[in-house]
Amino acid sequence: MPLPPVVYEDETMLVFDKPSGMLVAPDRWDKSRENLMALVHAKFGHGVANVHRLDADTSGLLLCAKTKVALDFLSGQFQSKTVRKLYHALVVVLPVEEAMKVVTPVRDELGGLPANFTVELALGPDEQNPGRMRVFKKRGGKPSLTEFAVVERFGRYALLECRPLTGRTHQLRVHLAAAGAPILNDPFYGVPEIKLLLSDLKRGYKGREDEKPLLDRLALHASGLTLVHPETREPVTLQAPWPREFEVALKQLRKYGSAQRPGRRRPGN
Numbered sequence: 001m002p003l004p005p006v007v008y009e010d011e012t013m014l015v016f017d018k019p020s021g022m023l024v025a026p027d028r029w030d031k032s033r034e035n036l037m038a039l040v041h042a043k044f045g046h047g048v049a050n051v052h053r054l055d056a057d058t059s060g061l062l063l064c065a066k067t068k069v070a071l072d073f074l075s076g077q078f079q080s081k082t083v084r085k086l087y088h089a090l091v092v093v094l095p096v097e098e099a100m101k102v103v104t105p106v107r108d109e110l111g112g113l114p115a116n117f118t119v120e121l122a123l124g125p126d127e128q129n130p131g132r133m134r135v136f137k138k139r140g141g142k143p144s145l146t147e148f149a150v151v152e153r154f155g156r157y158a159l160l161e162c163r164p165l166t167g168r169t170h171q172l173r174v175h176l177a178a179a180g181a182p183i184l185n186d187p188f189y190g191v192p193e194i195k196l197l198l199s200d201l202k203r204g205y206k207g208r209e210d211e212k213p214l215l216d217r218l219a220l221h222a223s224g225l226t227l228v229h230p231e232t233r234e235p236v237t238l239q240a241p242w243p244r245e246f247e248v249a250l251k252q253l254r255k256y257g258s259a260q261r262p263g264r265r266r267p268g269n
Contacts, residue, residue: 012070060222073230086224087162105180119175154257184219201256215249
């Protein structure tokens with residue numbers, strides 16, 4: 001597998017647009033699986049280190065440091081929670097009766113997602129399901145906070161901006177599932193039987209009988225990072241364009257999915 005596209009590079013930082021399905025670091029159980037950092041070290045040497053991580057199934061920005069000084073400076077910003085992170089997620093807004101089965105469904109007076117909402121729920125490892133996280137209602141878990149904003153609505157689907165203010169494992173995925181709006185194609189916390197099919201959107205669909213989903217990967221993309229540059233000490237905003245499969249799915253949703261747009265624009269556009 002080749003290295004993913006580089007979206008930014010200078011003497012201190014190297015930033016990739018990681019595709020969905022690629023591990024960032026070696027797998028805990030299967031060390032033979034290909035991962036991004038092994039490819040980076042093969043090309044750039046072991047002096048380059050990743051500053052943070054993304055889930056294998058999440059695409060988007062992955063920041064690396066080229067020097068130890070830069071690594072310490074950038075890592076400090078993540079630890080102090082001063083890095084501004086922006087994700088985009090395509091979610092399935094569950095019916096009210098289904099949403100009531102989750103931890104704390106978020107709904108407006110019409111039963112849909114509010115234009116802006118916040119989820120603050122403690123998260124920790126799920127002892128019953130290794131590798132997954134769960135909400136802790138009382139004791140246990142670590143404080144976790146995410147701000148969400150609806151960018152576009154498409155009937156049962158919605159495109160959200162997600163701004164995590166903490167950095168827990170699977171935070172966005174668990175928070176959205178708890179809000180009754182799990183991320184499309186999330187095998188851990190979503191509704192696997194829900195597929196985004198053109199035949200469900202387009203009246204009179206006359207496509208193939210063995211129809212494939214418009215999007216068949218976790219619908220979560222790390223779109224933006226704003227941080228202080230380790231050398232210039234000036235703010236820098238890094239951006240990763242939406243993957244092609246995201247664009248294709250959104251094009252069909254906008255055409256056939258009863259889009260209702262609140263008038264927001266994607267940052268940087």
